[in-house]
Amino acid sequence: MSGPSAIRLLVLGAVRQHGRAHGYQVRNDLEFWGADDWSNAKPGSIYHALKQMAKQGLLLAHEIAPSTAGGPPRTEYEVTEKGTEEYFSLLKESLVAYDQKMDVLSSAIGFIVDLPREEAVTLLKKRVEGIEAWRAGVTEHYIPEDGPEQLGHIGEIMHLWVHSADAGAEWTRGLIERIEGGAYTFSGEGEPFVGVLAEGQENPYASGEVHPGDRE
Amino acid sequence: MSGPSAIRLLVLGAVRQHGRAHGYQVRNDLEFWGADDWSNAKPGSIYHALKQMAKQGLLLAHEIAPSTAGGPPRTEYEVTEKGTEEYFSLLKESLVAYDQKMDVLSSAIGFIVDLPREEAVTLLKKRVEGIEAWRAGVTEHYIPEDGPEQLGHIGEIMHLWVHSADAGAEWTRGLIERIEGGAYTFSGEGEPFVGVLAEGQENPYASGEVHPGDRE
DNA sequence: TTCTCCGTAATCAAGTTTGACTAATGCCGG
């Protein structure tokens, strides 16, 4: 398992949308997305990912003089060509991979409009097929042997996974429909939707206030 | 977020079912459950959890002479009283916590029969309530402001989460019904279902062969 | 002016996760 990682995609995508961004900017964007809630987009992970990807040549680091607004000297990053390749590869993988890892899928949805509309649809259809194949495999693998119910309550675990796989497939089909129906603005279709905070814009979802129902 | 951890519950529960177990046994049980697929129950994590919990007094470690069947000297573990407390506390928390963390829930389902039937039902009902509260909070928090659709395709992420929360609630309701309908054997109801490998029994789901649909 | 608090930006140490690796023993064919 352990397919593509959510932070890498998130960080790469956030930097890319800015053209050039420093860690704090990325951190703010991801908070704006709510990604600190539904993925491991915590400060440490973000800065780590930035450095790591810089070391791997996916990002180019520019050391910048102390910022105009206080704080330690900051580093700005830019996505390299290799980074762009990695970005699209991660994005496509994440859309197709059936991992039950919602953070990865969520991240990919956030960037899905970076693809051409038909490609997005194709990938999502592949995703549905993947889920169906997985479902067939699992039910066959875990049920028969000596007839069902040999598993006792353990079977409920499989039940849970299958149920939520079905829900995932259903949601995906809905999304495909909406996209085919013309929703949203995809790559090459004019003014893209920008999901990042403009310089100086306030973050309405800034941390501190916890959404109701969240546990600790 | 970051509620209860799946490995701790899994390891504690596995050791408890054996009465006394060494790491490899636990590792095999969890593989039998498929837990290495749907949770981070990899060897390193298991041995780490064992040592950690021994240090914390939840497990008692017995150093044993080299095993009868080859390999390095092994350590057997036993759950202490404090460990039992932790176990039930983790189990209950995991059943109720609405984290969208399926590994935690799956682990808890595996041990749910360690609770009395009515308590299991009560906890699951609390779980449903929790999901509903979360849902209400999220939809309210992320939708209005300046009317919906301000989010563009980003709204699809919330859509996804809500959709799968609904699926989770539905599954939980189904389970409650089955349990109330008399399914499975719970604590204090006679011969319990044993979900571990007997000494020397072969593991039909031993690793190597990947289930169809799994990615890498 | 000086002190303190706040927002910005990033680092750090402690803990966790990973999967490849080691090591010891028994089994089987030649």
Place this chain on the structure above:
DNA sequence: CCGGCATTAGTCAAACTTGATTACGGAGAA
């Protein structure tokens, strides 16, 4: 009897994650 090879059991370094902490400058209070 001896060399591989599978099995059993566990270790380890490298990578990742986390939350607390540091460091800096500016705004306002005293």
